[in-house]
Amino acid sequence: MIKYPRACVCGSVLMLFAAILCLAADGGLDPQVLLKPLGKDWPTYNGDYSGKRYSSLAQINQTNVRKLTLRWILQAQSVGIKSAPLMVDGRLYFTTPDNVWAADARTGEIIWHYYRESQGDHIGNRGVGMYHDWLYFETPDCHLICLNAKDGKVRWNIELADPKLGYFSTMAPLIIRDHVIVGVSGDVTDIPGFLESVRPEDGKVEWRWNTEPGVGEPGSETWPRSGDAILHGGGMTWMTGTYDPGLNQLYWGIGNPNPVLNGKIRPGENLYTCSIVSLNPDTGKLNWHFQVSPHDTHDWDATQTPVIFDDEYQGVHRKLLAQASRNGYFFVLDRTTGEHILTKPFIYTDWAKGIDSRGEPVPNPEKEPTPDGTLVSPGSDGATNWMAPSFDPETKLFYVSARRLWSIFYMTAEGKPEGWAGRDRNLWANSVVEAIDYQTGDIRWKHEIGDGEGSAGMLTTAGKLLFTADNSDNLLALDPATGETLWHVNLGGKMLGAPTTYELDGKQYLLTPTSNVILAWGLPEE
Amino acid sequence: MRLIFGLLVMAVWAAGQGHQATPLPRQQPTEDPAAVERGQALFKSSCGFCHGDDATGARAPDLLRSPVVLRDDGGNLLGPTIRNGRPDKGMPSFTTMKDDQIAAIVAFLHHQANLALHSNRVARDYPLARLLTGNAQAGKAYFDGAGGCSGCHSVTGDLAHIAKKYSPIELQQHMVYPSGNDVSKTATVTLKDGTEYRGKVVHQDEFNIGLMCDDGWYRSFRADEVKISEKDPLEAHRELMRKYTDADIHNLFAYLESLK
Structure with a gap:
C-alpha cells in the first residue's frame, strides 16, 4: 500500500528560517556548475562528475587537523545514513530509504523532511540529484520522485519499474545537463536491469539502455541461444556512475547476472553484467564495454565507482578510468575507447585461472558454488563494495576500503535455478584501507582497520588528508602519502556512507554520516 | 574532553536508534501446505506438460518468472488466466476447473515462487547428503598429514564426538574456521x-x-x-584457507562427520 506523501516543516521558527533560506536558494543548482571541478559546494553524489572524491579545500590540513572540533550534530531519526549529503547554497539534502531531508549546512537544523512509506527492499539510499530547484529521489518501491528543493513538496512521482516483479532502487540520480539519469536495483528475482534518462520537467523517458542486449544484437552471443536466460539476466544499476563532459561519455558499473550463484542455465560471459560501460548520455547508445567478471557466479557486481582522471601513463598523457572491483581486481582503462591498460588483484583472490588477452579475469569453473561447498576469496560481500573510493591527484594514488574475506559458496537449487539459487556463508573478514599505484597496480601502503567488513568510504583533500573510518567506529584522518594516522576520534557509531566536505562563509566543514546521525566538524573559531 | 564528547555522540546516536523507522518486510505469502500439495498434483496433471511439473517452464514459459504470477494477489490474475486460457499464445482454457482447484493451483504457484525468492538461504539444517561427498579415509590422511590438524587437535580429545555437537553445515563451517569463546x-x-x-x-x-x-x-x-x-589460535586456520583444495575440505568433513 502506498500512502500519500507528506512533507512536514518543523516549527514556526524553522519556517521563518526556511523562508529566508529559500530566497537565498533561488535558482538552485544550474547543471552548468556541475561541469566544473569540485569547489566549495558538494553538488552531486560523488561531489563532481569524476568520482575522485577529492576536494581542493585545504583550510583543514595536516598542520591543524588535530584541532578539529564538532560544529553541530543532526539527528535524522531514521535508519543508518548511506547517502552523500548534497551541499548547495548553504543547504544540505540527504536521504535514507523513504526519507529526504533539507538542513541548514551552517547549523544542522532541519528545514524540511519528506517522508513516503513504501514497500520494497530498504537496503539503502545513496542520495538525491539536483537540477535547478528540483530534487530527484528514488524509492524502495522503485519510484522516481521530483521534489521542490525549497519546501520538499512533490512535483511529480513516476514508477521506474514494477516492485511486484522484484525491482527496488538505491542510487542517487545523476544530472547531466537536462538529463536525469536513473537506475534500478534488485536481484532476488530474475529480472533485467536498465539505465534510463528522463526529462527533469516531467519524468518522461528519453532513452532506456538495457543491461542485456536484445536477442540478435551484439553481445547476445554471450548468452544461450535457446531459453529465456537473456530476458531474465539481472545486471542492476545500483550505484551512481561518472561522466566526462569533454568526451560526453557516461560511465556506469553494471551489477551481477541472475540467477546469482548458479550460472548453469546461462552459459557464456553474460554481457553486459559485471561490466563497466560507456554510454552517450544524449542517446543511451553504448560506446564501449569492459567486463570485469565474465560469467559471474559469486554476486560480484561491478557497480563500484568508475573513477576518471587524466594523467601520464608510461610517458603518454591519457584519459583514464579506474575501478577497484568487488571481485578483488583493480582495473585501469583508457576511457576514450575502453582499451584495457592494467588488471591486478588488490587482495588475495583464488577464483580466476588468469587474465586473458583482453585484461579480463578468466573464472575457474571449479570455484563456482557447489552443493557441498566451495571455499572462495573473496566472499559474496566482496573485496570492496558500495564504499566510495577516492583518487588524489597530488599523490596519484587510488584509495579503497578493501576486505580480506573468505566464504563457502553453496548451490542450493535442485531443479532449474531461480533467483539466487545458492548462497555463501562467511567465515572470516578483515579490512584494510589500501593506496593503489594506478601505474603498476601495486599497493603503496596499507592501513589496517580491523576485523569485520569495512563500511566507510573515502575522501581526500588538498589539505593532504584522507578521511575514512575503521571497524571500531573511529573517524580517521590519514596522511594520503603514507597511510599514517594524523588524528582520530571515536564516533560512537558506524559510518555507512563517506565523509564529504564544503566551505561556507570562509569556513571548511567536514561531514561524517555516522549511523543515523550527521556530525559536522571544523576548526575552532579564532 | 574526548570522553565527554564520545558520550555525547553515543547518547545522540542511541536516542536515534529508538526511533528507527521499521522497514516493511518483504511480502512472504504463507500458503496452506495441504492446498499446495493438492495444487501440485493438479498442476502436474493439467499444466505440467507445457509449464513443467515444477512450473519452471518446458514448452511454455517459466511461471516463476511470469509477471502474471508475481503480480497475482490470491488468484485475481491467475484465476481468469487459467479459466479463460491465453488463446493468442496457444494456452487452452480450463473452463471446467472448480474454484477450489484453481485456488490450489494458485497456492502451489505462489509457494514455488516463494521458494525461488528465498533460494539464497543455507539453513542450519542444510542436508548432510549434499555435503557428504568426500572420502573419510582421505580426510583422515589429511588430518594426520598435509593439513597439520593433528598438531593442535585430537579426534579422541577436543574433537571427540564433534559430529554430535554441530549440525552438518555448522561442522563444515567450524572445521574451516571455528568461532566461539574457546578460540578467542x-x-x-x-x-x-x-x-x-x-x-x-x-x-x-x-x-x-x-x-x-x-x-x-x-x-x-x-x-x-x-x-x-x-x-x-585461529592463525593456523587462516593460513590453511589458502592451502586447502575443495576436495581436501570435503574429505576432511567426511572424516569429522564420522566422529559421532
Whole structure:
C-alpha cells in the first residue's frame, strides 16, 4: 500500500528560517556548475562528475587537523545514513530509504523532511540529484520522485519499474545537463536491469539502455541461444556512475547476472553484467564495454565507482578510468575507447585461472558454488563494495576500503535455478584501507582497520588528508602519502556512507554520516 | 574532553536508534501446505506438460518468472488466466476447473515462487547428503598429514564426538574456521613498569586494547603506552584457507562427520 506523501516543516521558527533560506536558494543548482571541478559546494553524489572524491579545500590540513572540533550534530531519526549529503547554497539534502531531508549546512537544523512509506527492499539510499530547484529521489518501491528543493513538496512521482516483479532502487540520480539519469536495483528475482534518462520537467523517458542486449544484437552471443536466460539476466544499476563532459561519455558499473550463484542455465560471459560501460548520455547508445567478471557466479557486481582522471601513463598523457572491483581486481582503462591498460588483484583472490588477452579475469569453473561447498576469496560481500573510493591527484594514488574475506559458496537449487539459487556463508573478514599505484597496480601502503567488513568510504583533500573510518567506529584522518594516522576520534557509531566536505562563509566543514546521525566538524573559531 | 564528547555522540546516536523507522518486510505469502500439495498434483496433471511439473517452464514459459504470477494477489490474475486460457499464445482454457482447484493451483504457484525468492538461504539444517561427498579415509590422511590438524587437535580429545555437537553445515563451517569463546585471541599487555596483564582480547583497534583478564577484571589500555603480545589460535586456520583444495575440505568433513 502506498500512502500519500507528506512533507512536514518543523516549527514556526524553522519556517521563518526556511523562508529566508529559500530566497537565498533561488535558482538552485544550474547543471552548468556541475561541469566544473569540485569547489566549495558538494553538488552531486560523488561531489563532481569524476568520482575522485577529492576536494581542493585545504583550510583543514595536516598542520591543524588535530584541532578539529564538532560544529553541530543532526539527528535524522531514521535508519543508518548511506547517502552523500548534497551541499548547495548553504543547504544540505540527504536521504535514507523513504526519507529526504533539507538542513541548514551552517547549523544542522532541519528545514524540511519528506517522508513516503513504501514497500520494497530498504537496503539503502545513496542520495538525491539536483537540477535547478528540483530534487530527484528514488524509492524502495522503485519510484522516481521530483521534489521542490525549497519546501520538499512533490512535483511529480513516476514508477521506474514494477516492485511486484522484484525491482527496488538505491542510487542517487545523476544530472547531466537536462538529463536525469536513473537506475534500478534488485536481484532476488530474475529480472533485467536498465539505465534510463528522463526529462527533469516531467519524468518522461528519453532513452532506456538495457543491461542485456536484445536477442540478435551484439553481445547476445554471450548468452544461450535457446531459453529465456537473456530476458531474465539481472545486471542492476545500483550505484551512481561518472561522466566526462569533454568526451560526453557516461560511465556506469553494471551489477551481477541472475540467477546469482548458479550460472548453469546461462552459459557464456553474460554481457553486459559485471561490466563497466560507456554510454552517450544524449542517446543511451553504448560506446564501449569492459567486463570485469565474465560469467559471474559469486554476486560480484561491478557497480563500484568508475573513477576518471587524466594523467601520464608510461610517458603518454591519457584519459583514464579506474575501478577497484568487488571481485578483488583493480582495473585501469583508457576511457576514450575502453582499451584495457592494467588488471591486478588488490587482495588475495583464488577464483580466476588468469587474465586473458583482453585484461579480463578468466573464472575457474571449479570455484563456482557447489552443493557441498566451495571455499572462495573473496566472499559474496566482496573485496570492496558500495564504499566510495577516492583518487588524489597530488599523490596519484587510488584509495579503497578493501576486505580480506573468505566464504563457502553453496548451490542450493535442485531443479532449474531461480533467483539466487545458492548462497555463501562467511567465515572470516578483515579490512584494510589500501593506496593503489594506478601505474603498476601495486599497493603503496596499507592501513589496517580491523576485523569485520569495512563500511566507510573515502575522501581526500588538498589539505593532504584522507578521511575514512575503521571497524571500531573511529573517524580517521590519514596522511594520503603514507597511510599514517594524523588524528582520530571515536564516533560512537558506524559510518555507512563517506565523509564529504564544503566551505561556507570562509569556513571548511567536514561531514561524517555516522549511523543515523550527521556530525559536522571544523576548526575552532579564532 | 574526548570522553565527554564520545558520550555525547553515543547518547545522540542511541536516542536515534529508538526511533528507527521499521522497514516493511518483504511480502512472504504463507500458503496452506495441504492446498499446495493438492495444487501440485493438479498442476502436474493439467499444466505440467507445457509449464513443467515444477512450473519452471518446458514448452511454455517459466511461471516463476511470469509477471502474471508475481503480480497475482490470491488468484485475481491467475484465476481468469487459467479459466479463460491465453488463446493468442496457444494456452487452452480450463473452463471446467472448480474454484477450489484453481485456488490450489494458485497456492502451489505462489509457494514455488516463494521458494525461488528465498533460494539464497543455507539453513542450519542444510542436508548432510549434499555435503557428504568426500572420502573419510582421505580426510583422515589429511588430518594426520598435509593439513597439520593433528598438531593442535585430537579426534579422541577436543574433537571427540564433534559430529554430535554441530549440525552438518555448522561442522563444515567450524572445521574451516571455528568461532566461539574457546578460540578467542589472547594477549599479554606489559606496562612500562613491567606489570603484566593477560586475558582474552575483547576489544582491539589501532588505539586501544581491552582485555577480560584472567583475574575476572576488564582492563583497557592505550596501545601506544604498552607492549602487546598476542596469541591467536585461529592463525593456523587462516593460513590453511589458502592451502586447502575443495576436495581436501570435503574429505576432511567426511572424516569429522564420522566422529559421532
